[in-house]
Amino acid sequence: MPKDHGIGASTKRREDLRFLTGVGNYTDDINIHGQAHVYFLRSDVAHATINGIDTGAAETMPGVVRIFTGKDFEGVGGLPCGWQVTDKHGQPMKEPAHPVIAQGKIRHVGEIVAAVVADSLEMARDAAEAIELDLAELPAVVDMKDAVQSGATKVHDDLDDNLCYDWGFVEENKAATDKAFEEAAHVTTLELVNNRLVANPMEPRVAVGDYSKANDESTLYTTSQNPHVIRLLMGAFVLGIPEHKLRVVAPDVGGGFGTKIFHYAEEAFCTFAARQLRRAVKWTSSRSEAFISDAHGRDHVTKIELALDKDNNFTAVRTETYANMGAYLSTFAPSVPTWLHGTLMAGNYKTPLVYVNVKAVFTNTVPVDAYRGAGRPEATFQLERVIDKAARELGVDPIKLRRQNFITTFPYATPVAVEYDTGDYNATMDKMEELMDLSGFEARRKASEAKGKLRGLGVNCFIEACGIAPSNLVGQLGARAGLYESATVRVNATGSISVMTGSHSHGQGHETAFPQVIAEMLGIPEDQIDIVHGDTANTPMGMGTYGSRSIAVGGSAMVRATEKIINKAKKIASHLLEASEGDIELKDGAFTVAGTDKSVAWGDVTLAAYVPHNYPLEDLEPGLEETAFYDPSNFTYPAGAYACEVELDPETGHVRIEKFVSADDFGNVINPMIVEGQVHGGIAQGIGQALLENCSYDENGQLLSASYMDYAMPRADVIPNLDSYIVDHSCQTPCTHNPLGVKGCGEAGAIGSPPTVINAIVDALQSGGHKVDHIDMPATPGRVWQAMQG
Amino acid sequence: MTKVSMTVNGKTVSGEVEGRTLLVNFLRDDLQLTGTHVGCDTSQCGACVVHVNGEAVKACTMFAAEADGAEVATIEGQANNDGSLNVIQQAFQDYHGLQCGFCTPGMVMSAAALLKENPKPSEAEVRDYLEGNICRCTGYHNIVRAIMAASGQDVPAVAAE
Numbered sequence: 001m002p003k004d005h006g007i008g009a010s011t012k013r014r015e016d017l018r019f020l021t022g023v024g025n026y027t028d029d030i031n032i033h034g035q036a037h038v039y040f041l042r043s044d045v046a047h048a049t050i051n052g053i054d055t056g057a058a059e060t061m062p063g064v065v066r067i068f069t070g071k072d073f074e075g076v077g078g079l080p081c082g083w084q085v086t087d088k089h090g091q092p093m094k095e096p097a098h099p100v101i102a103q104g105k106i107r108h109v110g111e112i113v114a115a116v117v118a119d120s121l122e123m124a125r126d127a128a129e130a131i132e133l134d135l136a137e138l139p140a141v142v143d144m145k146d147a148v149q150s151g152a153t154k155v156h157d158d159l160d161d162n163l164c165y166d167w168g169f170v171e172e173n174k175a176a177t178d179k180a181f182e183e184a185a186h187v188t189t190l191e192l193v194n195n196r197l198v199a200n201p202m203e204p205r206v207a208v209g210d211y212s213k214a215n216d217e218s219t220l221y222t223t224s225q226n227p228h229v230i231r232l233l234m235g236a237f238v239l240g241i242p243e244h245k246l247r248v249v250a251p252d253v254g255g256g257f258g259t260k261i262f263h264y265a266e267e268a269f270c271t272f273a274a275r276q277l278r279r280a281v282k283w284t285s286s287r288s289e290a291f292i293s294d295a296h297g298r299d300h301v302t303k304i305e306l307a308l309d310k311d312n313n314f315t316a317v318r319t320e321t322y323a324n325m326g327a328y329l330s331t332f333a334p335s336v337p338t339w340l341h342g343t344l345m346a347g348n349y350k351t352p353l354v355y356v357n358v359k360a361v362f363t364n365t366v367p368v369d370a371y372r373g374a375g376r377p378e379a380t381f382q383l384e385r386v387i388d389k390a391a392r393e394l395g396v397d398p399i400k401l402r403r404q405n406f407i408t409t410f411p412y413a414t415p416v417a418v419e420y421d422t423g424d425y426n427a428t429m430d431k432m433e434e435l436m437d438l439s440g441f442e443a444r445r446k447a448s449e450a451k452g453k454l455r456g457l458g459v460n461c462f463i464e465a466c467g468i469a470p471s472n473l474v475g476q477l478g479a480r481a482g483l484y485e486s487a488t489v490r491v492n493a494t495g496s497i498s499v500m501t502g503s504h505s506h507g508q509g510h511e512t513a514f515p516q517v518i519a520e521m522l523g524i525p526e527d528q529i530d531i532v533h534g535d536t537a538n539t540p541m542g543m544g545t546y547g548s549r550s551i552a553v554g555g556s557a558m559v560r561a562t563e564k565i566i567n568k569a570k571k572i573a574s575h576l577l578e579a580s581e582g583d584i585e586l587k588d589g590a591f592t593v594a595g596t597d598k599s600v601a602w603g604d605v606t607l608a609a610y611v612p613h614n615y616p617l618e619d620l621e622p623g624l625e626e627t628a629f630y631d632p633s634n635f636t637y638p639a640g641a642y643a644c645e646v647e648l649d650p651e652t653g654h655v656r657i658e659k660f661v662s663a664d665d666f667g668n669v670i671n672p673m674i675v676e677g678q679v680h681g682g683i684a685q686g687i688g689q690a691l692l693e694n695c696s697y698d699e700n701g702q703l704l705s706a707s708y709m710d711y712a713m714p715r716a717d718v719i720p721n722l723d724s725y726i727v728d729h730s731c732q733t734p735c736t737h738n739p740l741g742v743k744g745c746g747e748a749g750a751i752g753s754p755p756t757v758i759n760a761i762v763d764a765l766q767s768g769g770h771k772v773d774h775i776d777m778p779a780t781p782g783r784v785w786q787a788m789q790g
Numbered sequence: 791m792t793k794v795s796m797t798v799n800g801k802t803v804s805g806e807v808e809g810r811t812l813l814v815n816f817l818r819d820d821l822q823l824t825g826t827h828v829g830c831d832t833s834q835c836g837a838c839v840v841h842v843n844g845e846a847v848k849a850c851t852m853f854a855a856e857a858d859g860a861e862v863a864t865i866e867g868q869a870n871n872d873g874s875l876n877v878i879q880q881a882f883q884d885y886h887g888l889q890c891g892f893c894t895p896g897m898v899m900s901a902a903a904l905l906k907e908n909p910k911p912s913e914a915e916v917r918d919y920l921e922g923n924i925c926r927c928t929g930y931h932n933i934v935r936a937i938m939a940a941s942g943q944d945v946p947a948v949a950a951e
Contacts, residue, residue, distance in 0.1 A: 016891070255892060677929075725931060
């Protein structure tokens with residue numbers, strides 16, 4: 001029987017009630033009395049010198065309150081970068097200034113040139129049309145390899161060139177890796193692109209700045225995944241507002257997928273303008289605006305090589321990747337192609353030597369930063385594609401080749417500086433094979449061929465590093481933030497509980513899953529426990545939600561705080577029961593004395609804590625509220641084996657995913673329903689990357705795919721049918737270094753699915769006699785059809 | 791400014807709008823019915839779907855003035871009279887057909903329109919009908935299950951045991 005409450009139960013989500021009835025509280029639903037609206041005039045050219053901005057006519061337009069330009073932000077800090085990478089020569093990365101509003105130069109389409117604040121959005125937009133820009137357009141540099149040629153157009157005049165850093169990892173492995181390639185029995189080489197994506201949470205970004213003269217306090221309501229980090233970055237580095245005078249609130253947030261981690265210019269602007277104008281200022285992004293102002297994701301061009309010995313053992317992996325940074329460094333951008341990518345290049349395999357080179361490049365494009373998976377999808381795609389290609393070149397079964405090279409003993413220290421604590425990659429592969437019915441594939445292929453179609457099977461594995469931490473390690477790697485998490489467990493006098501967490505929920509269901517953990521620990525009903533998050537005024541300093549860290553890090557902080565609660569409550573109970581503290585047991589919401597029938601209910605203990613008439617006041621403070629900050633000792637390492645079958649129409653190049661199976665190891669699972677939902681969502685985004693989604697720039701730096709008319713989002717009909725789509729998480733090797741044994745599940749689908757789909761398409765093409773050993777994403781009908789033409 | 795009057799969720803409402811004011815803005819800004827969401831500006835995403843005179847309409851494709859005299863239904867009016875979730879809303883919760891909840895009102899309104907015209911849709915018909923609604927969180931799998939379940943069809947339980 002499945003559990004009906006506590007850890008492991010598919011408890012229905014309580015947050016659904018407000019979302020399903022239209023009473024959610026998203027940032028755009030917030031309106032402050034007397035607020036003004038801002039419309040950002042954004043550049044429609046990618047690269048230009050600003051010779052002048054004439055706002056004269058616009059300023060006289062109806063309703064205009066004030067127009068801001070870059071001049072108004074002289075003396076104000078720029079947007080800070082939160083991660084510094086040191087290159088292979090020991091030099092720090094180049095870190096150009098990133099102004100809130102362009103100063104002197106425009107460096108990408110969408111950069112803010114002026115901000116019009118008016119009584120209504122329509123008035124602001126009307127006035128913006130009357131602003132006259134005197135721009136001297138410059139050639140733009142868009143292609144990364146062009147950008148690093150000598151004599152290339154420079155994105156930043158004050159830098160020597162467009163190379164942000166040239167990172168080698170692990171540099172000490174390089175000579176040995178090169179030697180392994182010289183001695184290899186077989187080398188497989190693959191050049192590929194990891195296409196640039198837009199995260200596209202359905203809720204566009206919103207910022208509402210407010211200011212209270214009464215206490216000199218600024219408040220920012222924003223669509224953020226980590227309000228405390230925004231408060232720190234914006235307060236300390238941009239606007240110089242003391243943290244205690246700045247409150248950041250991220251209420252219901254309609255999806256993030258990474259793109260709402262970062263500190264954006266619009267947040268700083270609204271907060272700044274509200275202080276200047278003594279009036280709330282609101283900005284709501286349009287979707288078209290989101291395409292040119294939200295940080296983009298991925299965008300790697302890679303050459304990967306795999307060396308094998310005569311027995312098909314992997315002996316070395318060597319990569320060279322160009323990673324696009326866009327025109328500026330977004331908040332965590334430098335960490336993505338380096339520490340979130342290079343450290344995963346060992347994959348699930350015991351390859352003894354790995355060397356990763358990453359050249360990060362500035363171009364005249366929208367800044368790029370973390371998007372669901374962040375670095376791990378890029379690592380997995382190239383590794384699992386090159387392994388598949390190697391299997392074909394060697395004429396061996398791709399599953400057998402992978403199994404032969406799996407890491408099978410744990411803990412396992414990889415050659416790229418991480419230690420996998422637990423895992424069982426054969427178990428997930430076994431489960432995938434079982435669910436996928438591989439033995440029936442040839443019959444299914446014949447049935448497709450009888451219809452004139454090609455059928456392909458794609459398999460692959462992945463591993464990722466989640467629960468991003470620990471602080472001292474990431475600090476050594478260049479992070480300018482800690483990566484712990486916090487929780488305050490506040491027990492009320494009547495026994496109900498409010499948990500203030502530094503994690504943030506933007507679709508993950510924390511309000512449901514977190515109480516399941518505490519209910520399990522205390523033996524009280526889940527509905528007695530509420531989760532408070534998203535407001536710096538009433539939560540402890542936390543790092544927010546991304547990198548599948550909420551339950552692994554945030555949940556662990558909550559467990560630690562709850563353990564403190566239990567310890568204190570037992571002391572109170574021992575006093576009430578006149579028994580030794582060591583004999584007190586907590587079970588099913590009551591404290592009992594071991595071996596007796598003496599007991600006191602949870603609610604009586606909590607009441608005694610707040611009405612301490614019969615209470616050990618000489619030994620114990622009244623009250624029952626505890627805080628814990630939890631800093632893990634390692635990342636967690638979820639892993640999985642994925643497979644899909646595609647049917648390809650050789651007449652049109654159209655690909656349809658007919659069957660999909662994921663077998664994941666997430667360690668322990670708190671709420672299976674939520675976990676499966678997260679995997680479905682991740683796989684849909686991965687299928688989107690593999691088949692549909694792409695940012696397309698022209699040579700002048702114009703974004704050609706800047707709306708839902710041009711950027712192909714996955715819709716319901718591209719996802720496999722209900723009866724041929726299985727996500728499984730029954731293979732569980734609990735994490736050994738957090739108290740819940742959890743690993744994290746949020747990004748798995750987006751990491752595991754792109755190579756699955758592309759491997760299947762290549763298999764389908766080869767089954768039709770087409771000599772195609774790779775196809776770049778997105779595998780659109782046009783691209784597939786062209787590949788078939790040779 | 792133009793005066794408009796319409797029935798929204800059974801109540802008569804009126805207001806003054808500009809010619810360019812969209813129905814979705816009238817609902818959100820003037821009536822504070824913020825359950826209807828704006829997810830794009832090209833009528834692609836479907837977060838703003840409401841019913842106008844019984845038909846599913848993207849409230850960002852229609853001027854408020856065009857809805858003068860119309861019967862409008864929004865997500866706020868969908869629950870049962872006792873406040874409990876209606877069959878479609880309940881199925882979305884039971885089958886985990888939502889995560890961040892932002893596309894959800896539009897999904898529920900589209901699902902209601904579908905089931906009104908086709909009470910027992912096939913899976914393919916459900917997926918086809920949702921072509922105007924984008925969800926980024928759920929991967930659609932559980933949305934499709936929820937709509938099938940709401941139509942009274944047999945759908946497997948929500949999570950693996």
